[in-house]
Amino acid sequence: MTDDPRLTNLDGFRVEIDPARERADVILNRPPMNVISMPQRDEIRKVFEALDEDPRVRVIVLRAEGEHFSSGGYIKGFLDASPEHVSKLAWNIAAPARCAKPVIAANRGYTFGVGFEISLACDFRIVSETCRYALPEQKLGQIPGSGGSARLQKIVGITRTKDIVMRSKRIPGRQALDWGIATECVADADLEKAVDALVDELRAFSPIAQRTAKKLLNDTEDSTLAIAIELEGHCYSRLRQSDDFREGVEAFHEKRQPKFIGS
Structure with missing residues (x-):
């Protein structure tokens, strides 16, 4: 690059x-x-x-x-x-x-x-x-x-x-x-x-969670509340499968700083 x-x-x-x-x-x-x-x-x-x-x-x-x-x-x-x-x-x-x-x-x-x-x-x-x-x-x-x-x-x-x-x-x-x-x-x-x-x-935040949040907010700026909530749910569900979410949950319970990798 x-x-x-x-x-x-x-x-x-x-x-x-x-x-x-x-x-x-x-x-x-x-x-x-x-x-x-x-x-x-x-x-x-x-x-x-x-x-x-x-x-x-x-x-x-x-x-x-x-x-x-x-x-x-x-x-x-x-x-x-x-x-x-x-x-x-x-x-x-x-x-x-x-x-x-x-x-x-x-x-x-x-x-x-x-x-x-x-x-x-x-x-x-x-x-x-x-x-x-x-x-x-x-x-x-x-x-x-x-x-x-x-x-x-x-x-x-x-x-x-x-x-x-x-x-x-x-x-x-x-x-x-x-x-x-x-x-x-x-x-x-x-x-x-x-x-x-x-x-x-x-x-310090998860790269994949940040990318998802930005796109979701941009995409739903003009949508109805119902559509925005529906899309938010789909994005949440997708992130549920991410390595970063698992790391975030584990770090929370272990009382340590998470180490996010962006996947």
Whole structure:
């Protein structure tokens, strides 16, 4: 996996893998605002697909260099791209959600447009108090095009989503936490430490149980309660046969930490 071409020569970002910590970092690095280009969007999709297949990686962190996560997309690129190409942008930016492994977004400073949208596609959003979330497309005579308004409405409801989208409103980190957009809000100096702690916490759980929980929750987001309960039951039954569940039960009774192997 080290030589996977999907992880090298990337446009405006890089990937770092720490096998000892079972962690991969996808790091936006186009100073000063980490603008996300059109080609970069498809590269991000391929990177998440590669990391999903990499046995060294348990948890993926999406973060950025500098004081801003991303001011958004490369604006002129939208006029240069074909309508067909633009219509597929949400698929690329949804890569963190499709990835079976837990994905953490670490957001500070401007997290606008596609920067916000790809963070919404992650499982956890750890924000610093400097974070400002926004979908400013109305100022360009456009609407969010990479899943932003749709994902946001699922999280905060139609009233708050209209307030954010139709007014291009900026949401500070603390407010994002209060509204349920952010998982945790910390002082800016503590952002990396909070992300590190969450990575280590997630690594302690069973990989197969985590993958199952993520897929179940994603798949049942739009389902009826009855269907969600039915699918939960099937997933529970399948995990009942896993090595990790047996290990978890035995460790519980033996009053020791479980050693999960992901099967």
